Amino acid sequence: MAALDSVAAVVLLVALTQPFFTAGTRKLVKLNVVDGVGGASASGAYSRTQRQQQQQQQGGFGSSASGFEPGDPAPPFHVETLDGQQFAYPPPSGLNFSLVIHGFTNKSAFLECLWTRDTALADLLQGFPEGARALFLSFDETARSDARWMRSQIERAAAALRRKEILSRVYFSPVPVHELGNWIPKVLHSWVCPGINCGLDQAVFTSPEWGLPVVAKRLDARYDWLRGGWGQKSYSLADAGDGCEPSPSVSGAVAWVSEGNCSFFVKVKNMASSKAAGVLVYAFLGNPIQDMNCEGTECFTALGIPASMVHLEPAVVLALRNKQPVTVSFQKTPSPNFFVAIDQQGDLAEMGWFLYPTFSFVNWQAQWFDFSTQLRKQLTAPAQVLTVFKNVVMQGDPGAVTTVDLPTGAMDFDVLQLEATLSCPGKRDETCAPWDHTVQLYVCCDKFGPLCDMELGRWITAFHRGTGHWLTDVSPLMPLLDGKKCTFKMQTAPWAKPWVSGLRLRFGHSNHSAGDHSNILYPFKLEPLFNGGTFDKDYNSRYHPVNFTVPPSTKKVEVYAVITGHGSDENGCGEFCVTSHHFLVNGIFNNSRSFDSAGTALGCAERVGEGAVPNEGGTWLYGRGGWCDGLQVNPWRMDITQQLNMTGSNSILYFGLFRGKDPNPASNPGEIIMYSYLVFYK
Ligand SMILES: *[C@@H]1O[C@H](CO)[C@@H](O)[C@H](O)[C@H]1NC(C)=O
Numbered sequence: 152m153a154a155l156d157s158v159a160a161v162v163l164l165v166a167l168t169q170p171f172f173t174a175g176t177r178k179l180v181k182l183n184v185v186d187g188v189g190g191a192s193a194s195g196a197y198s199r200t201q202r203q204q205q206q207q208q209q210g211g212f213g214s215s216a217s218g219f220e221p222g223d224p225a226p227p228f229h230v231e232t233l234d235g236q237q238f239a240y241p242p243p244s245g246l247n248f249s250l251v252i253h254g255f256t257n258k259s260a261f262l263e264c265l266w267t268r269d270t271a272l273a274d275l276l277q278g279f280p281e282g283a284r285a286l287f288l289s290f291d292e293t294a295r296s297d298a299r300w301m302r303s304q305i306e307r308a309a310a311a312l313r314r315k316e317i318l319s320r321v322y323f324s325p326v327p328v329h330e331l332g333n334w335i336p337k338v339l340h341s342w343v344c345p346g347i348n349c350g351l352d353q354a355v356f357t358s359p360e361w362g363l364p365v366v367a368k369r370l371d372a373r374y375d376w377l378r379g380g381w382g383q384k385s386y387s388l389a390d391a392g393d394g395c396e397p398s399p400s401v402s403g404a405v406a407w408v409s410e411g412n413c414s415f416f417v418k419v420k421n422m423a424s425s426k427a428a429g430v431l432v433y434a435f436l437g438n439p440i441q442d443m444n445c446e447g448t449e450c451f452t453a454l455g456i457p458a459s460m461v462h463l464e465p466a467v468v469l470a471l472r473n474k475q476p477v478t479v480s481f482q483k484t485p486s487p488n489f490f491v492a493i494d495q496q497g498d499l500a501e502m503g504w505f506l507y508p509t510f511s512f513v514n515w516q517a518q519w520f521d522f523s524t525q526l527r528k529q530l531t532a533p534a535q536v537l538t539v540f541k542n543v544v545m546q547g548d549p550g551a552v553t554t555v556d557l558p559t560g561a562m563d564f565d566v567l568q569l570e571a572t573l574s575c576p577g578k579r580d581e582t583c584a585p586w587d588h589t590v591q592l593y594v595c596c597d598k599f600g601p602l603c604d605m606e607l608g609r610w611i612t613a614f615h616r617g618t619g620h621w622l623t624d625v626s627p628l629m630p631l632l633d634g635k636k637c638t639f640k641m642q643t644a645p646w647a648k649p650w651v652s653g654l655r656l657r658f659g660h661s662n663h664s665a666g667d668h669s670n671i672l673y674p675f676k677l678e679p680l681f682n683g684g685t686f687d688k689d690y691n692s693r694y695h696p697v698n699f700t701v702p703p704s705t706k707k708v709e710v711y712a713v714i715t716g717h718g719s720d721e722n723g724c725g726e727f728c729v730t731s732h733h734f735l736v737n738g739i740f741n742n743s744r745s746f747d748s749a750g751t752a753l754g755c756a757e758r759v760g761e762g763a764v765p766n767e768g769g770t771w772l773y774g775r776g777g778w779c780d781g782l783q784v785n786p787w788r789m790d791i792t793q794q795l796n797m798t799g800s801n802s803i804l805y806f807g808l809f810r811g812k813d814p815n816p817a818s819n820p821g822e823i824i825m826y827s828y829l830v831f832y833k
């Protein structure tokens with residue numbers, strides 16, 4: 152619930168500043184900071200030649216100059232485990248799982264919190280898919296005791312939740328990473344530590360009496376709770392007790408407050424109202440660093456200062472007690488990557504960003520490996536395949552464009568699927584473009600016909616991740632391909648950094664094995680209906696009923712619509728507000744759909760199993776208006792045959808509502824992007 156409410160809070164925070172259409176604009180809050188710090192700078196446009204050179208260099212078996220790359224096959228290895236056995240990869244029985252490899256270090260407050268937070272461990276137990284295994288390692292000299300501790304943490308959580316089954320799928324090695332002697336250290340060290348919560352975030356305290364500064368690990372408050380990061384400067388530190396009351400003496404300083412007695416929110420709010428520059432909450436001796444977040448309605452109040460949690464530092468406490476001046480500054484020391492993976496096919500893979508301390512990010516990546524394996528299986532089904540784009544750079548206006556000949560007899564198929572991929576100029580996610588923009592595919596097979604340049608498919612880019620791979624059934628749109636030569640145009644925001652797109656059309660039969668096609672319906676006519684527009688008070692008055700008659704010998708009529716909401720008015724519309732969409736047939740049949748998961752904390756994380764790319768930069772986890780980052784937009788199909796007069800005239804009208812009413816934003820209206828069609832089958 153807490154996180155859900157924090158969604159709403161952030162909507163409020165950024166609503167004023169964001170341009171519409173850069174869907175997911177809330178990410179701006181931290182990402183600009185992160186890009187510079189975490190090394191995930193996707194800066195510099197890649198020319199086609201650079202990209203080709205890079206691909207050539209990276210072509211061979213794990214042989215590029217920089218070592219192993221994502222997508223390279225993982226060489227066999229074995230490591231000693233705590234029980235004195237060996238974990239051998241691949242297993243002698245054959246590979247049928249994905250493997251997550253984690254390197255722990257207690258120098259990271261994020262990892263300390265990850266491994267001590269009950270809910271973080273519970274998440275692992277509840278969502279780690281059966282097709283996955285995990286190998287837990289430690290970077291530290293204390294690897295043996297770290298491994299025992301990690302095991303006991305999981306055992307404890309497994310006992311509490313009665314999910315001991317997981318213990319047969321997790322392995323712990325007492326050998327520190329730097330003594331493994333295999334390729335794993337190289338990959339952990341050479342793959343850029345991505346985004347936030349990787350690398351070692353630290354607070355550095357100084358005081359005139361000390362010889363050396365005191366460097367302490369720190370965990371910043373949830374990225375989507377508190378806006379803004381620490382400045383690159385030195386702050387003075389001022390004691391404010393438990394922070395449960397305002398404390399005027401902290402004005403201009405970083406407030407040093409203890410955990411406990413009131414919520415993190417109350418502490419930060421009090422310190423903000425006391426004009427503190429920021430807050431450091433310390434854990435009492437022996438207590439772990441916690442995940443600082445708001446809870447419930449707290450999240451609706453915007454707090455303008457940064458906050459982090461550290462351990463109690465006795466030297467700091469003593470100096471403050473003795474009225475010695477103490478200053479604090481904030482730094483990030485690079486670290487190896489904490490997580491890498493091997494997919495079910497045996498290829499190395501990155502794990503993306505861990506936005507807050509929970510093992511759900513491990514689960515989501517592993518769930519996506521399951522999805523990807525399933526998709527590969529689906530792609531072995533018989534189909535006539537037409538390659539439209541093969542690693543084509545899509546950037547600027549008009550994006551990726553090509554003209555191809557359609558296979559003869561294309562119209563005899565009743566299934567049309569789009570197999571699309573979006574990858575990056577380089578093999579690493581750090582080369583991927585940021586933001587979640589729409590990608591729209593238009594096709595024109597008859598320049599002079601009414602169906603030229605209609606939308607055939609829509610996807611949303613995966614913020615900083617290049618693994619997107621989707622299969623979308625667009626069979627009703629087959630009539631768009633009525634022609635011999637068709638021009639395909641795939642475009643995203645013209646200002647976006649480059650994506651490398653792949654697109655194949657798969658023509659097939661819905662009943663391939665039966666061989667009898669007599670009762671299959673073919674879409675033979677398409678009538679474009681309504682498009683979207685600015686989601687303001689006039690949104691619905693722009694639509695008028697469309698009258699139509701059903702062509703003779705039609706057996707079925709469908710409405711096919713692809714609708715997504717973008718932008719951010721004061722209600723978060725259309726990206727993060729719940730909108731409903733209605734096709735009213737003959738004045739009485741109200742065909743409705745509501746984007747109920749828009750604005751929910753995990754609405755899109757729950758769709759990883761459908762192919763939503765996990766662990767992206769930014770707030771990919773939140774539900775959105777009809778879409779998710781890194782996912783195809785699923786068409787909405789309604790069979791309206793029973794609602795029609797097949798021999799007379801019919802009407803259809805679209806309208807879109809917010810909370811059951813016409814939208815009425817005060818400013819910054821959002822945008823609905825919609826293509827809709829009537830599809831006639833015979
Ligand atoms: C990690 O460090 C904290 C203090 O920095 C300590 O309290 C804790 O016991 C350590 N955990 C492990 C597993 O070493």
Ligand SMILES: *[C@@H]1O[C@H](CO)[C@@H](O)[C@H](O)[C@H]1NC(C)=O
Nearest residue numbers: 244245246247248281282283
């Ligand atoms: C993988 O294979 C092992 C041993 O052959 C089997 O016990 C296990 O159930 C399989 N796992 C999956 C996810 O198929």
Ligand SMILES: *[C@@H]1O[C@H](CO)[C@@H](O)[C@H](O)[C@H]1NC(C)=O
Nearest residue numbers: 392393394408409410411412
């Ligand atoms: C918490 O509150 C109690 C009771 O008011 C007080 O004695 C204690 O000092 C407080 N803790 C801190 C760290 O200020």
Ligand SMILES: *[C@@H]1O[C@H](CO)[C@@H](O)[C@H](O)[C@H]1NC(C)=O
Nearest residue numbers: 661662665667668669670671
């Ligand atoms: C496939 O064909 C069989 C027999 O022709 C028919 O009964 C069945 O409904 C068809 N299935 C689909 C999905 O069209």
Ligand SMILES: *[C@@H]1O[C@H](CO)[C@@H](O)[C@H](O)[C@H]1NC(C)=O
Nearest residue numbers: 695696697698699800801802
């Ligand atoms: C559609 O039909 C209705 C009722 O027959 C009529 O009033 C209306 O003008 C028609 N609309 C158009 C756009 O032709």
Ligand SMILES: *[C@@H]1O[C@H](CO)[C@@H](O)[C@H](O)[C@H]1NC(C)=O
Nearest residue numbers: 737795796797798799800801
């Ligand atoms: C359908 O339209 C025809 C022609 O206008 C009309 O004669 C007939 O009554 C209509 N059928 C129904 C069920 O409304």
Ligand SMILES: *[C@@H]1O[C@H](CO)[C@@H](O)[C@H](O)[C@H]1NC(C)=O
Nearest residue numbers: 731733735741743808811812
């Ligand atoms: C259609 O249904 C929605 C609720 O799902 C309702 O708000 C709307 O008023 C209905 N419209 C008509 C014309 O029945």
